[in-house]
Amino acid sequence: TQLLEQSPQFLSIQEGENLTVYCNSSSVFSSLQWYRQEPGEGPVLLVTVVTGGEVKKLKRLTFQFGDARKDSSLHITAAQPGDTGLYLCAGARSNDYKLSFGAGTTVTVRA
């Protein structure tokens, strides 16, 4: 059982559409990170959120950390083919040395 549940598992949309990926848990995290990974490459850090209710924006990407620090979402506006990839959320708990990763959401943006 994954500590972090990501949904949906797969998402295929047309260029220009919006999408949201969710990351949920019953555990409280001291911080949560989002990564994007392309096939055969290492995950690339997109953002770290640490405060409950925090919203961070990175160009067309908006990240939100839940008030209770148990969940997060990633919203992409006007998706482009370059946004295609595997999106992973990862959480750090205060009593843990390691990150716990979700299973990931595979996003495909069709031109």
Added chain:
Amino acid sequence: DSGVTQTPKHLITATGQRVTLRCSPRSGDLSVYWYQQSLDQGLQFLIQYYNGEERAKGNILERFSAQQFPDLHSELNLSSLELGDSALYFCASSGGDRTDTQYFGPGTRLTVL
């Protein structure tokens, strides 16, 4: 480029063999983490070293071992390899022993035939 380097990029070997994967962390980072990623298991944490000492263990098999050297590079040793060990192996680094933000290397793709 994350600043984390891993070698080799690809490794093909036979069952029963032993291999060593190498990782150099970002300059100044003291922690090194090893992960295994396979299609059916996702990204699984294996082990963490901080400044030369083992700090946390995850789902690491007894056939696998790791160490971190005084210059902070790390090696992951995989022995008695099985077909199911075929996967991508990633190294990540961070500044402190509990620092949340980890930076990943490009990975080593291991294929066991």
